[in-house]
Amino acid sequence: MKPKSTVWYPTITSSESTLEMSGQDDPIRERLQGIFDEQIDMVERAIKxxxxxxxxxxxxxxEAAKSVVAQLEGLVLFAKLFxxxxxxxxxxxNSMRLLGVDGVTEAQTAWAAPSGQ
Incomplete structure (x- = not known):
């Protein structure tokens, strides 16, 4: 059996936990909705x-903020899965493309990546 990875992926919530827990317990689902709403609110302010x-x-x-947050959560899930x-x-x-910003390159968005990455 392959040992479990010790790599940590930054995210505010875990997509897979959200999916697993959302239908099981209303208080958990409501809290997760609140967490996602907070993320969307933060991104929405930046987009505005x-x-x-x-x-x-x-x-x-x-709606743009929802798309960006969904992309982030999906990529975190892929990073963990693979x-x-x-x-x-x-x-x-890709977030800039979702927002309709043309001609964005990786070099132009390098400022957004944490240092040392």
């Missing part, structure tokens, strides 16, 4: 600010 500064095309910032942190490498570049 970017829209106000003409850095991101106009649109529905709430035991491959590189699954997260294109997160920021």
């Amino acid at each position: 600010e970017a829209m106000d500064g003409d850095q991101v095309p106009p649109g529905n910032p709430r 035991n491959d942190p590189a699954q997260l490498d294109r997160l920021w570049e």
Whole structure:
């Protein structure tokens, strides 16, 4: 049997735990919804600010925030599933594309990656 990975992947919540627990217990489901709502609220504020500064095309910032959070959670799940942190490498570049920002390259989004990564 292969030993369990000790690699840690940064995320506020765990997608797989959310999926497993959401149908089992209403208080847990409600708390998880609250956590995701907090994440979406934070991203929505950043998107609104970017829209106000003409850095991101106009649109529905709430729906855009949901897409970014869903992408983050999905990539974290893939990174865990495949035991491959590189699954997260294109997160920021792909997030900019989701927001309709054209011509974004990995180099332009390198500022968003934690130092030493």
